[in-house]
Amino acid sequence: MLSSLRHGLSPLNILRRRRLHTRRGDLLNRWPGWEVVIGIEVHAQIRSRAKLFSDTLTSELGQPANTHVSAFDAAFPGTLPRLNHKCVDLAVRTAVALNSNVQRSSSFDRKHYFYFDLPAGYQITQHYAPVSLGGYLKIDGDIPIRIKQIQLEQDTAKLIVEPRTRTPYIDFNRAGSALMEIVSEPDLTSPEEASNYVIRLQRLLRAIGSCDGSMEKGSLRCDVNVSVNRPGSPPGTRCEIKNLNSIKFMYAAIKCEIQRHISILNSSPHASVPQETRGFNEDTFETFKLRSKEDAPDYRYMPDMNLGVLRLTEDYIQGIRQTMPELPDAAWVRLQQRYSLSDAQIAVLLAFDSEKEIPYDGEAFRDGPVAYFERVAALTENPRVACNWVTNELVGQLTARRETYNDNTVTAEQLAELINLVRDKILTRSSGQQLLRYMLDNPSQTASPTELAHKLDLIAMSHSSGSASATMVTPAKPAADLHALCVAAIEGLPSEAEAFRRGNKNVLNKIVGHVMRASRGRADALAAKQALEELLNDHQT
Amino acid sequence: MQLACVNSAKSSVWRSCTPPFLRRCISVHSEASQGRDKKSSVNALVYVANKENAAVIQGPLNGVSVAIKDNICTASMPTTCSSGMLADFTSPYDATVVDLLQNAGAHFVGKANCDEFGMGSLNTYSIHGPVINPFQSKLDKGKWVDREQRSAGGSSGGSAAAVAAGMCDAALGTDTGGSIRLPASYCGVVGYKPSYGLISRHGVVSFADSLDCVGILAKDVATVQRLNSVISAFDPRDPTALPVEIRRKAYDAYTTRTPGSFEGIRFGIPQEYFPSELSPTALEPTSRVLETLKSLGGTLVPVSLPSTPYALSAYYVIASAEASSNMARYDGVQYGLKVKPEPSALEGDASNRGKVDIRDIYAQTRSTGFGPEVRKRILLGTYALRADAFDNYFQQALRVRHLVRDDFNRVFRVPDARFEESIPVETDCNSPDIDFLVHPTAICPAPLLSEAPNSQGSLDTYVQDVLTVPASLAGLPAVSLPVSSESDSGERGDGWPMGVSIVGQWGCDETLLNVSRELAEGMS
Structure with missing residues (x-):
């Protein structure tokens, strides 16, 4: 599978080619005074x-x-x-x-x-x-x-x-x-x-x-x-x-x-x-x-x-004409029109799709990344977000594991649920990535990402309980956790806290980073920042 | 690449230049021919089947002994095609016809001698030596073993001779341009060449794919029919096999006849089939057949097939071209004879001198393994297929082939079932509307072996085939019936049998065989 990547089919190459795509005349001055016929x-x-x-x-x-x-x-x-x-x-x-x-x-x-x-x-x-x-x-x-x-x-x-x-x-x-x-x-x-x-x-x-x-x-x-x-x-x-x-x-x-x-x-x-x-x-x-x-x-x-x-x-x-699989150009147009994906996203998605295993004798393809994306997109709100999850996160992680899309064990339904958890801020993006990695490590067609997130203690910390989706487990405890982590961070970094109070607002990022590390990615950076600001300002007054 | 075979083709009798390692094989095979006195004096069988190993399958051919021409693949016996190239070759599989016969309970007596790869009309081009006609004329008063040494005809000479000598009830042969009918005529047996595409060619070593047919030789038509009912079957492994619907269509077109009566059957006598080369002795049997046909109620109609004179040349171009292509696989790489190449004897740049060129590997193996006639035809065919000769030779020959087919379609009452809209070439009301053609099978009785032309000679030997190739070109079925020349006081003949051919429209094989059987019965 990787062979085609090495030979110019990689998404990057395709992007570069499209961008560099030259008009014919441009090349003429390479061999001035000559025409080449191939x-x-x-x-x-x-x-x-x-x-x-x-x-x-x-x-x-x-x-x-x-x-x-x-x-x-x-x-x-x-x-x-x-x-x-x-x-x-x-x-x-x-x-x-x-x-x-x-x-x-x-x-x-x-x-x-x-x-x-x-x-x-x-x-x-x-x-x-x-x-x-x-x-x-x-x-x-x-x-x-x-x-x-x-x-x-x-x-x-x-x-x-x-x-x-x-x-x-x-x-x-x-x-x-x-x-x-x-x-x-x-x-x-x-x-x-x-x-x-x-x-x-x-x-x-x-x-x-x-x-x-x-x-x-x-x-x-x-x-x-x-x-x-x-x-x-x-x-x-x-x-x-x-x-x-x-x-x-x-x-x-x-x-x-x-x-x-x-x-x-x-x-x-x-x-x-x-x-x-x-x-x-x-x-x-x-x-x-x-x-x-x-x-x-x-x-x-x-x-x-x-x-x-x-x-x-x-x-x-x-x-034969009627049973023809979709051609790459037609797929491009469809992905653009139906899902408003960017050119870059389509290029990457199609490049990955072109690596799907080819059946013998013209039999039907097993679903490739495009079909997978479409199933995920149908269960989520934003196709561009869904596409990024499929190409960057899922295929990205598979590539890092020296695997390809064909080795994927996460179902479209599972990935869609995971994306929705992130959308609803029940998981941070970083926790979502962790959960995906866990699911690839422990393949199960039936495991629910929501349940796994709880089991793995990945539910996002939030300072306000109202931001979570009503259908989800109430994130009151995580909010309390975030509060506790922020308090601990201020206590652990007294000189930085002092510096902030004296007006050095930039030092807040360092304290946020401390909270994030301590939360193992479950904290939302923005929420942590707000919580810290509130705590530090409260203390000041 | 040049075929460097001209030099070694100098000696006129191939056997004398057979390399020692091939002579060994020949002697082994000859010893295997048991019943030395009779069988070795005919040299019809080149391999005798082991009787103990004969499988006993219950079937319609129980008790029928069959010889298989040596260019038909058998897994239990060698398949040499009478060629030095395959002297030690045994096929890994059985031909479809062999399978069918075996499963029907037939018993194989062995492999029958033939001309090398089926190329020849006298069965003299064989590493196993020539077949000697087992027939002895009543005018020849000597001992049978000292009989006149005449050719058995070719290329299925071993098959015809084995039947004539009583070594088997029937034999499988192959017919590309007359290779069943000619030896049947010379040896005095029945020879049947089916419509092209009815009997499977899978496992039959190709000489010229568009012409090759497997057929049957036997003492009588009834035996031919018994075997034919078993082997005439559609075989998906043969891409040229005609589907069942087309066979049925052709069969239906011919079945209006009342068995036992020739009333209403029109027999055409083609004027072109009585050329100047035809010997007077060949004419008499045909006349007797025509008389019998008339006495049985048949109608005789003179017809003209004007393209006939061009058929022989067209045949030799097509058959040689196809042969040159089919023989290309015999190179000693995968199987068969392989000669260790000597350093280059080929002309070329000096840098190659003393080295073994890839061309040496092919040229030396092929020059040693192939006999003179096969080498000659490879050269002829290779020439005909050259880019600058293709149109004038091969394409022209295909055009003649069409004319020959048109000739037949013009005279037959029934259209050719193979072609969808088989519109008669001229829808004129003068069409002779015939059912069968009748003509001599050969231009003369079996020639003396001592007078057999060698491959260095002119193309005279090809004249033997002049009467048989048109049906081959058109893919039509033909039966050669033996007619003795003795009943008529013996004055006009030399006592040797002659064949008379009955030819029908494509696919009428069943009716053709029935008519032939009834005719043969009427003759006796």
């Missing part, structure tokens, strides 16, 4: 229980090698593919979310090449007729980045080279898992835009449950096409950088590639960039040549005769 192919692993063409369960990173392999996955003779329709559902859901045009009929093709990670000698993909064409994803507010196509295809096996003996080992766990290849048009103009595009896509895929979006785990990988040209000239020769597996590396690779192209083009008026496929060295942060255009393999694409045509009816596509 297109991205994203390979996103579909969050399905079984692989694309077999019943074998998909695997998580770190599971023992070759424990998720069937005869089909290892390309044994006589095995035949059988399309897993759950993968189609999720690809279509993705297409709809990207405003793409789902094709009523599409088909599968074989892409041939020989390598250890490809047991059949071909990958089944959608070369001639992909499942969806067109579409767009908006970045930086309102810049649409066009989608060219979305295609379904098989993932490869994983080649692991034992470093000492340089012996290659093959792990087939991943072989045949479903991928969506989401191909953008070359609409991106800077490494920043490229990064934002991938981040937005990650969030979208997570929100609709079609991919967990983790680049760290390899569930999302990028190939990036970069070219550079003079303004007004046709696009330059593009180079493809393969297999970038973090936003940071992608950003660095694009930047490096732009500079490389510019220095080639600057070297002489007739210089041109050779068309190449390049890799990225994660140690030197530089791209390097993998192969030139001349070495480009001929994949001998051929229709897969076993799988035939995938036909989707309008009713089916409509059904």
Whole structure:
């Protein structure tokens, strides 16, 4: 879960991005006299229980090698593919979310090449007729980045080279898992835009449950096409950088590639960039040549005769549209309009929400922080206060405990009751935090926060009994306690009390602090201040 | 990547260049062929099942002995596909057809020889050696073991020969372009290629997925029907299996016939199926069949299938392209033959010389493991799929395939149930409205093995398939019935049997088999 935080999904990053969100022209003067054209192919692993063409369960990173392999996955003779329709559902859901045009009929093709990670000698993909064409994803507010196509295809096996003996080992766990290849048009103009595009896509895929979006785990990988040209000239020769597996590396690779192209083009008026496929060295942060255009393999694409045509009816596509989970942009608008949350609050809430565990096969999400917040908000008065409790206090404490929202044991009803206790000044905010910590430490679905507050002696001290809610236990005793604490504080700090009486009003804060410490947070600072003032003034007279 | 197999393909008889470790396997298999005198002189079975292990399941096929072509996966017996690549391979699972037969109580006699991965028309491309036709002409007065050495046909030559030699009641074969019908014709047995998509291909080693069919060879049609009623079942594990509703629709369209009578049945005789290559001996059995059909009340109608002359070329482009793709998995990495790579013999930059290139690993294993015919077809198919050749070859072949299918749909009375709105290509009232086509299965009787063309030769050998590939391209059912050439005083024939094919519209298999059975009864 924390992985996505590290990779730019953290609330802070999102805030910063929104604030820094640059207009396109701003970046032009970074490479004066040059225009940059970038297109991205994203390979996103579909969050399905079984692989694309077999019943074998998909695997998580770190599971023992070759424990998720069937005869089909290892390309044994006589095995035949059988399309897993759950993968189609999720690809279509993705297409709809990207405003793409789902094709009523599409088909599968074989892409041939020989390598250890490809047991059949071909990958089944959608070369001639992909499942969806067109579409767009908006970045930086309102810049649409066009989608060219979305295609379904098989993932490869994983080649692991034992470093000492340089012996290659093959792990087939991943072989045949479903991928969506989401191909953008070359609409991106800077490494920043490229990064934002991938981040937005990650969030979208997570929100609709079609991919967990983790680049760290390899569930999302990028190939990036970069070219550079003079303004007004046709696009330059593009180079493809393969297999970038973090936003940071992608950003660095694009930047490096732009500079490389510019220095080639600057070297002489007739210089041109050779068309190449390049890799990225994660140690030197530089791209390097993998192969030139001349070495480009001929994949001998051929229709897969076993799988035939995938036909989707309008009713089916409509059904996918209707069961679509709420998209992040729609959630943003709803949270703003219904609850009047601030942008910052919404950003944080959605960022936490995007970390909720993604179910397999597009099944319904377990409620995330947004749904939780809405339940709390329905039981409390002020949505902004409720939101702060959910994001700052609850998720904050969970994060401090190295846990996530998914580990939360406090029910929405319990948190709402706690918030109301604080609202009614039966608990101080600080006591409320303590109570929440206690409830996380001692999970119980049935425990009442009010009863716990009494049991733990956390009820607020107040100098006036009238301020408490009538429905609550009368806080007469706590008021008496506060009085006693104030008296004790004045007695314990005679020189400060004397100083106050002589007119040094600032010294009161020190005495208040003493009371607060002695009350273990149960005292309300303002009430304590009033009580102390009264006591000290009384004494004076 | 280049397929470096040209050099080692020089020797004309593959067996002579079989590496020593493969010869070992071959000898083991031959010894396993018990009943040496008879069985080894045919070389039909490459693995003989252990009788003690035979499961006794009560079922409709109790007492029926069946040979399984060696490209159909069996967990209890090796599945070599007659290839050096899989010489030591045993599948981890049973094909659906094997399961079905076993559960119906059939008894397996063993695995039947075939051309490597089903590629061949004479069953001469096999690490197990060629199959020798068990038939002996009455004109041949010598001892049976010294009979004329003729081909059993391919690629299901072992299946046909095993039935002909009485080693089993029936055999499973596969038919991609004629691989059941041709050996049935050469060996004098019944060969049935079903409609594409009726019998499960799950567990059948793919040669060309869009054409491959599992079928049945037997002494008589009734036995074919007994097996067919068990294995012709929808299998969710085969993505090309046609659903039950479509099967039902096709069946219903053909069941208006009165059993035992050919009254009102129209048999089309396609003029294109009597090419110049057709030997005169092949004509006579067909004429006798036509006479019988007429005497049984059938109507004979001359028809034209004008795309037929292009079918063979289209077939070889499609089948080779698909084969080149399906053969890609045999690389020695997961299973099968693996040759320890020698340092690079490939051209390339000097820095690679003396090192083992990844291409060596593939090229050396594949050049050693595959026989000459498979190598040739991989090269043909690889060429046809190149980006710059794809449109002119593969796409063009698919267009021809459509024309061939249109031809059939134009002459059949019933539309093809697989296609929703199967509008006749021309709704002209001159449509011959036929129920079945009748034509010779092969252009000649079984050729002598000594005259069998080798893979270095021209494409002549492919002419064997000229009459069988159109039905394969269109996915239509066909039965080849054996007709002896002896009853007519023996003067015109050489005493060898010939097959006559009855072809029907897609999905009419049950009626086709009934008509074939009644026809065969009428012939005798």
